[in-house]
Amino acid sequence: MSVIEPTAVPFASPAAAPGPRYVETPVAYDGILLAGFGGPEGQDDVIPFLRNVTRGRGIPDERLEEVAHHYRHFGGVSPINAQNRELKAALDAELARRGIDLPVYWGNRNWTPYLEEAVQDAAAVGDTTLLAFATSAYSSFSSCRQYREDFARVLQTTGLADTVTIDKIRPFFDHPGFVDAFLHGVKEAVEGFLAQGIAPAAIQILFSTHSIPTDDAVRSGARDIDWGEGGAYAAQHEAVAAWVMDRVRSLVPAAADVSWELVYQSRSGPPSQPWLDPDVCDVIAELPQRGRAAVAVVPVGFMSDHMEVLWDLDTEAAEAAEEAGLAFVRTPTPGVSPAFVAGIVDLIEERLEGRVAAERAHVTDLGPGFDVCRPGCCENIRAGFKPAAAGIAP
Template sequence: MSDQATGRVLAATEAAAGGPEHVEVPVDYDAILLASFGGPEGQDDVIPFLRNVTRGRGIPDERLEEVAHHYRAFGGVSPINDQNRELKAAIEAELERRGIDLPVLWGNRNWDPYLRDTLREAADAGHRKLLAIATSAYSSYSSCRQYREDIALALDETGLAGTLEVDKVRQFFDHPGFVEPFIEGVRDGIAQLEEALPGIDVATEAHVLFATHSIPTEDARRSGPTERGFGEGGAYAAQHLAVAEVVMAESGRGLPWDLVYQSRSGPPSQPWLEPDINDRIEELAEAGVRAVVIVPLGFVSDHMEVKWDLDTEALETAGEHGVLAVRVPTPGVHARYVSGLVDLVLERRDGVPAAERPALTALGPWYDVCRPGCCENVRLGFKPAISGLAP
């Protein structure tokens, strides 16, 4: 959120308040805020959780129950909260290993522990300058701006907007710590195909599918700074494509590949990014492809969209069409990923110049402070958001 008249980013540290693309002066942060989506932890939590996720959209419980069966198939428990507990512990261990005294506080957008409660916890502990890490690597409304809006809303709800300063690390889609686990995964995935199907010609009979969450095409077009001209898919699609190219250059052995989408929702009349992973698997089978490597490139951990939409639906689709499918891991608590998140914290703590920051694509390193108009939600318009210039 920012003051339209002064152009200053409100709720920001002084180093970020003026809205520089990259903050290149040191900031003495008090704590790290690990911000995530959240998920239900029992059958009774499922519908209240989905009400939180869809708040303001007027969706009746009957329609929410259509999505609820994904969670109910796993006992009403989303893996994401336990994954965040593991990630928090792993970050704390890495900080301790490096001798860095920064506590890690964890808050969710849609389920306990809620961001507002975590911010109260931070203030009660005497913390005043927080650096947020969102568990999402790419630019779009749902993967970046909505986190920034929800933190701003939590500051307002708690009355802490004048007490806490909250910055956010850059989107880390092309940071080596995020990308290298996928490079390793694709290399291992191809080896698994060759072991399972001796004699397969992977160059002609195998395919790599990079999967990410679909979003409305209009939201995609508005992702990232519009003046950069990313085209119809916006920064969201451009970032995924750029990272996939890096992964394939390092480990793909010349295999053909596609960026595909999953988990779309909303009315059929609303265009969303395509192709759907299940449709693409069917097409590949008809073209004679015998095996696919599925890479959950858009996800940091094996949460519900991975466990249901990939490990259940996509693998079933592959099986129905006689295609062997191997799904490679998400970064999770991979040592390189955890180390990379701490590196991102140190970038901001130490004010590392942009020219010295690692980025594996020509798109990065991404912005520390989001640009005006970045990642608009077409339906909702702009709301106050931390770590970005208005609107």
């Protein structure tokens, strides 16, 4: 366990403050902070919500309306808040079942209930040592560091920086509880296509995740690790997809001839800015020329069926498959499946117990992820470094 000088990690519990990669001593947390992205819950919320998401970037409302139509198609309601309510209830139940007396405080980065409310509610009853679970599994600015920066911002703006500490559960991209839904979804999709008489070589599996700027991707993850092209973000997704396919092929021997690749979706940057590709719909359009007759899209980058899944996959990708004449299946996200909920509580118990890294559950050689992010991890070069919790500065 590598240790940095004291107070290397701001806003942290005493066990995490020195900056170890893994906190291997028990921490008596007072509560769990469920940190979500947030989403609108009516047509009047859509533009204000998108202003929050894009704060500081000077994007006019006219351009925001180009994204707003995704939400307006579903009545202006994102499913993500309802999903987080379900997740909170499921976590409360699983914690109680295991005899862990910890309240779960839920707050969002971009819509009500906000993180500020959750942290203030916790502090008001004396719950000042918090362990955060961010609803994103991988390493990148938008999926990890941005949450950490929001934790720091909230503690500063509420005046609780000297009272409340926030540690963060490690990136859980390869925890068994998270990957369980993808494994079973791909297995069922392959078996379903085979039952329709589709040859294994005519089946394509596309593991889909949110595209991010290439500059963000190459800076994702700890800087003292060579992640390869695409940084930790791409490497983690590739490793999970490869593990899922290896397991499916061991369970369904005919799947040995099924092809797979990692694709991206939901790009939102200007055309001049490089983002990770290929795009899921572009790849689907090419599949007939590859001799494919069926495609299963696996939302490996997503925890639940929120807007990027409902619109970009269930709507746009499904339409692309129909136009290409392909049989189409979109496999499930973890959601509030028992395996996933149990897995989150396992991750909480790691930190309560100070479980040593060698005993932590993970399915790829890249895991387990670090409890404390390393210096400069997941930099956003457009915005620069801001104060962040749960990681060594900057």
